[in-house]
Amino acid sequence: MTNFATDAGMALSAPRRAGPLLAIASGKGGVGKTTLAIAMAHAFSRRGQRTLLVDADLGMANVDVQLGVSAVSDLASVVAGDLSLAEAVNSAGEDSFDLIAGPSGSAALAGLDLENVNRLAAGVTAASMAYDRTLIDLAAGAERSTIRLAAATDDVIVVLNDEPTSLTDAYAFVKTLRMRDEGASPFVVVNNAPDHASAQAAYAGFAKTCESFLGFRPPLAGIVRRDPHVPQAIRAQVMLEKRYPACDAASDIGKLVRLWSMAFRSSRLAGPWGARDDRTSTRGRNTGVRMAGNDAWSLLWAGFTFFDLSFILMAGIVAALAMRRWGQLTAAALIAYAVDVLLRFTLEFMSAGDMPANFAMDLAFARMDMHALSAMLRPFLYFGTIAILFGIKKRYGG
Ligand SMILES: Nc1ncnc2c1ncn2[C@@H]1O[C@H](COP(=O)(O)OP(=O)(O)OP(=O)(O)O)[C@@H](O)[C@H]1O
Ligand SMILES: [Mg+2]
DSSP, rough: HHHHHHHHHHHHHOSSSSSSEEEEEESSSTTSSSHHHHHHHHHHHHTTTEEEEEESSSSSSOHHHHTTTTOOBHHHHHHHTTTTTTGGGGETTSSEEEEEOOOOSSTSSSOOOOOHHHHHHHHHHHHHHOOOOOEEEOOSSOOHHHHHHHSSSSSEEEEEOOSSHHHHHHHHHHHHHHHHHHTHHHHHHHHEEEEEEHHHHHHHHHOOOOOOHHHHOOOOEEEOOOOTTHHHHHHOOOHHHOOOOTTTHHHHHHHHHHHIIIIIOOOSSEEEETTTHHHHHHHHHHHHHOOOTTHHHHHHHHTTTTHHHHHHHHHHHHHHHHHHSSSGHHHHHHHHHHHHHHHHHHHHHHHHOOHHHHHHHHHHHHHHOOOOOHHHHHHHHHHHHHHHHHHIIIIIIO
């Protein structure tokens, strides 16, 4: 443990870190974290940045396997106190990045207690001081140790694909991360995308849900296309960009890294991409507290589109025609309102594509929540509309 403690001490006494720490996470396993982490580390190092990749998948480490390097030391010896993190660094190949391999053997460090995870996080922070960039390949899911490591970094990329379970699991990860660290604003990478449109749709659904329930919209950092060269490179245990430099996935990841270097920097630092500003404004929009034009009227009108008003009129006409006496007015208004709500949910389901049903349901509720004022007003609007129309019918229709 002594080396661990030294690493942690280094972190605490360090005036500042040399380069930012970036964690690659996901909700569901097998979505491409390791592939992305390796390719990004490679791309960063090719841009002349001293890069360290830490395989912190404590249960199923496999960066070294994908890379085809035999790591002489790994995290397990660090945790055991045999090596300091700095001593556990391997080279991922000539002119390439450095690697701290994960614990070999299945589930080697899966049950690491929180105190050791904290030390590990501090140790990684200390080791990152010698680098321009440090990437951490995390385990899938939202286990405490994973969340703790993610919370210790400057930025987190959540990898997802267009499968519904990948979206819901990624949402669970983001939610847990933000419970642990309110300031966290992870970025999204959609991997394994069959085409741009489906990747955009997957991201849009995910971002919308985060916005509705967590009060912030995770920015899209990039889309990586599905590419048969990826599994081929893994099978050959050669880095993607080395083996197939011009393939779709390699060029997408190259673009992502260029953009990342230019624009995203650290989301925790203030700046145009600053997560904190983003979060405050988005949260304001959801609660209506800090929204521009935040008066009762604009809130009210936000809940009544042309479609809404037309629907209320149509339902009112049907109800008025069906009514026989004034005593049926309240019941007619309530029935019209119930049909309105049902239709709303049905439309939400239909527009949700292959989003899981519970997700679509959550979204529909969130919408109603956002337009609470207009939702409350709606039964009265039905009451009034039907009353007027029934009055007209009585008077002129007999
Ligand atoms: N863009 C892509 N195109 C085609 N196949 C891909 C792509 N990205 C990843 N894959 C494939 O998906 C599989 C899983 O990738 P990877 O091991 O990187 O996922 P992971 O998220 O790290 O998994 P785990 O959660 O088990 O650590 C690999 O076999 C890889 O070939
Ligand atoms: Mg992996």
